[in-house]
Amino acid sequence: MTSVESTTVTYEEIGPRICVTPPYYALGDLTSPAPGLARATVPVQTPTGRQMTHINLAEGGRHLAILGLCAAASTNPRAGQHYYLAHRGVGRMYPPAKTLTTLRGTATARMSGRNRAFAETELRDADDNLVARLDLEYLVLSVPVFRRLMGPATAPDATEPASPYSAPAPLTDVAVDARGATAKLSVEAATCQGHFAGHPALPVSVAGYATFALFDHVLEAAMGPDARWQAGRYRLEADHLASAGQTCAVDVEPSAPAEPEAHDKGFTGTLRSGDRDVFTIQVDYTDV
Numbered sequence: 095m096t097s098v099e100s101t102t103v104t105y106e107e108i109g110p111r112i113c114v115t116p117p118y119y120a121l122g123d124l125t126s127p128a129p130g131l132a133r134a135t136v137p138v139q140t141p142t143g144r145q146m147t148h149i150n151l152a153e154g155g156r157h158l159a160i161l162g163l164c165a166a167a168s169t170n171p172r173a174g175q176h177y178y179l180a181h182r183g184v185g186r187m188y189p190p191a192k193t194l195t196t197l198r199g200t201a202t203a204r205m206s207g208r209n210r211a212f213a214e215t216e217l218r219d220a221d222d223n224l225v226a227r228l229d230l231e232y233l234v235l236s237v238p239v240f241r242r243l244m245g246p247a248t249a250p251d252a253t254e255p256a257s258p259y260s261a262p263a264p265l266t267d268v269a270v271d272a273r274g275a276t277a278k279l280s281v282e283a284a285t286c287q288g289h290f291a292g293h294p295a296l297p298v299s300v301a302g303y304a305t306f307a308l309f310d311h312v313l314e315a316a317m318g319p320d321a322r323w324q325a326g327r328y329r330l331e332a333d334h335l336a337s338a339g340q341t342c343a344v345d346v347e348p349s350a351p352a353e354p355e356a357h358d359k360g361f362t363g364t365l366r367s368g369d370r371d372v373f374t375i376q377v378d379y380t381d382v
Contacts, residue, residue, distance in 0.1 A: 102127045103168065111167040112160075113177040113240075117257035118288030118297060119160055121199070130204055132165035136197040136217060139260045140303065144310045146324040146382050147225075148194045151187055152302030153259070154217055154226040155330070158199055159183075159298065162213025162230050165203035170211070170234070177240040177290065178211060178232040180298050180332050185228035187325040195220035209234050244293045249338035251294055252283040263304040265344065270308075272316040274347040279304045279365065283338040294338040296365075298330070301342075301373035305363030308346045309377075312361075317381060326357040326378040333374075336367045343367075351378040 105124040109115075121134035140153040147154075163178035170176060196219070203213035211234050217226040235243065264285065265277040279296075286294035313321045329352070336342055342365045351360035357378035365373040 108132075108164050108167055111170070111175055112163055113175065113290055114160055114163075115288040115291055117259060118156075120259070121157060121160060121164075124161075124164060126165065126168040130165055130169040130202055132161050132168060132201045132203070134161055134164075134199050136199045138194065138197065139257070141262055143262070143306060144313055144322045145306065146190065146322050147187055148190045148219070149197065149217070149225065150303070150306065151226075151325050151328065151377070152299045152306055154187070155183070155185060155228055155302060156259075156297065156299030158201065158215040158217060158226065158228045159230055161199045161201040162203055162215045162228075163211070163232060165201040165213055166205065166211035166232060166234070169203060170205055172236070175237055177235040177237070179235065179335070181231050181233050183228055183230040183330045184328070185226065185330070186327050187226050188224045189324060190225075191219065191221065191223040197225060205234070206231070241293070244295070244335070244337070247293050247337075248340070249283045249294055251291060252287050254284050254287070258285045258287055263300060263307045265304060265307055268308070268311060270311040270315050272312070274345065275308045275312050277304070277308050277344045279342045279344050281336045281338050281340045281342060286338055296336040296342070296372065298332045298373060301332070301365045302330075302375060304342075304344050304365065305346060305373075305375055308344055309361055309363065312346055313381065322382040323379045324357070324382055326351075326380070327353050328375055328377040330373070330375040332372070334367065334370045334372050336365070336372045340367050342372060349376055352376070353378055
């Protein structure tokens with residue numbers, strides 16, 4: 095088997111070839127009608143906080159990244175399970191149209207090298223309005239390579255029945271003013287369920303949840319308890335995995351927007367574990 099070749103395949107065929115499992119994987123009705131193409135319904139599970147959107151930017155990115163790696167797995171010429179680690183991404187959020195309806199995601203992907211994949215994804219509502227877009231580059235690792243990279247597991251997989259992805263990010267030691275903020279995020283197996291089996295590690299989306307939850311504190315300090323914000327273009331980088339048992343420092347600071355004609359403000363959020371940057375995101379926004 096060189097790739098998924100049947101006319102339409104589902105999660106039952108693609109699931110054994112990818113690296114994430116429920117509850118982190120939460121797509122519905124996944125199908126791949128052709129190699130390199132995947133479609134699914136997308137749930138809304140995470141609080142949006144102060145974001146003016148149908149779905150939290152981080153959660154939208156989570157589901158689209160998973161859909162993209164499913165599309166990549168359907169066209170990977172190497173059989174068996176692989177780990178698709180989101181490495182670089184550029185995305186955009188769109189203003190919400192009407193009320194929340196069923197969200198549907200589409201992804202097209204290709205292997206861009208032996209150990210890399212690239213996916214273009216988008217999220218639309220039932221009326222075909224764009225909700226989000228995300229283009230992602232993945233590092234693609236075989237199981238033996240991934241295990242060598244991670245080393246011995248630092249914590250066992252969590253067994254709690256509840257999904258951690260419907261709760262706010264568990265920040266501690268929050269310090270905030272009207273320009274920036276810092277906090278800590280303890281990486282626990284319970285916050286990594288389904289990412290990854292045998293080696294629980296902080297998902298990129300949870301790093302995003304933490305960043306945006308911290309930025310909500312900044313916005314409240316600057317503009318009051320009713321402040322909201324609308325995200326636009328964003329760029330993310332994920333360079334390292336933070337394993338369960340580690341603690342990350344989270345900080346948010348203002349930065350220049352990439353597209354000031356569309357959104358007049360920007361901020362940068364960073365998660366670090368020790369002296370290593372785990373995750374960085376730059377977001378254009380407009381306060382509301």
